[in-house]
Amino acid sequence: MTKAVFTTKVNPTYDDLPEVKYHFPKTYLRVAESVVGDWIVYYEPRRTSGNLESRGGRMSYFATARVKTVEKDEARAGHFYAYVSDYLEFDRAVPFREGNHYYESGLQRPDGKTNKGAFGRSVRYISDKEYELILRMGFSTLLFDAVRPSEDQDAVHEDNVLIVDRRISERVVRRPFRDAAFSRQVKEAYGHTCAFTGIQMRNGGGRSEVQAAHIRPVKDQGPDSIRNGIALSGEVDPNPWTGWQQI
Numbered sequence: 001m002t003k004a005v006f007t008t009k010v011n012p013t014y015d016d017l018p019e020v021k022y023h024f025p026k027t028y029l030r031v032a033e034s035v036v037g038d039w040i041v042y043y044e045p046r047r048t049s050g051n052l053e054s055r056g057g058r059m060s061y062f063a064t065a066r067v068k069t070v071e072k073d074e075a076r077a078g079h080f081y082a083y084v085s086d087y088l089e090f091d092r093a094v095p096f097r098e099g100n101h102y103y104e105s106g107l108q109r110p111d112g113k114t115n116k117g118a119f120g121r122s123v124r125y126i127s128d129k130e131y132e133l134i135l136r137m138g139f140s141t142l143l144f145d146a147v148r149p150s151e152d153q154d155a156v157h158e159d160n161v162l163i164v165d166r167r168i169s170e171r172v173v174r175r176p177f178r179d180a181a182f183s184r185q186v187k188e189a190y191g192h193t194c195a196f197t198g199i200q201m202r203n204g205g206g207r208s209e210v211q212a213a214h215i216r217p218v219k220d221q222g223p224d225s226i227r228n229g230i231a232l233s234g235e236v237d238p239n240p241w242t243g244w245q246q247i
Contacts, residue, residue, distance in 0.1 A: 069083050210233055
């Protein structure tokens with residue numbers, strides 16, 4: 001097993017639904033099959049659609065997921081689907097480059113400039129170390145809330161980027177971590193405002209009082225994605241209608 005980057009646009013050229021499936025041509029089959037059972041990060045390129053003139057993409061890594069299976073697309077010759085689980089969006093989209101630091105070493109040429117040829121591969125391998133660092137930067141706010149650098153005896157600095165020698169990928173599968181990340185993202189997406197009442201809920205200290213809920217519950221394989229989330233005030237009981245799971 002190994003890890004990889006899957007590139008998907010805002011308006012995908014292929015039949016992508018990042019929290020469920022990734023669609024790709026046979027060119028990338030070998031890489032995708034080698035990732036089955038392991039983790040990938042999703043990357044959003046500059047182009048937002050198949051239009052070569054489109055612009056506006058974040059050029060950033062924005063989520064992680066685990067590849068469950070790779071299956072042939074029966075409707076389109078020479079194409080395949082990678083089906084995923086454990087999808088989780090980052091608190092912070094991570095640019096492919098910050099200063100002189102490239103999160104994927106393969107994207108940097110020997111002269112220090114960007115390797116555009118490497119960017120042309122929509123599915124590409126990534127090392128465990130690079131994957132862990134992208135996750136750490138993507139969840140940096142959540143992690144710093146839980147572990148202060150001064151309290152973490154394994155903390156070191158590399159190229160001015162904080163690295164903690166404990167694998168974040170081991171935390172990403174745990175429910176408490178995922179619930180905290182999902183809750184933060186949904187509340188931010190709704191502006192800390194209840195979707196039903198339209199009331200912004202913050203206490204006297206500025207802390208959000210709305211609750212994040214899964215539209216499709218986790219127990220029914222509902223993903224931890226913003227598209228599957230809704231913000232509700234504590235006075236709104238979702239259970240009589242849908243069985244939404246509040247966080």
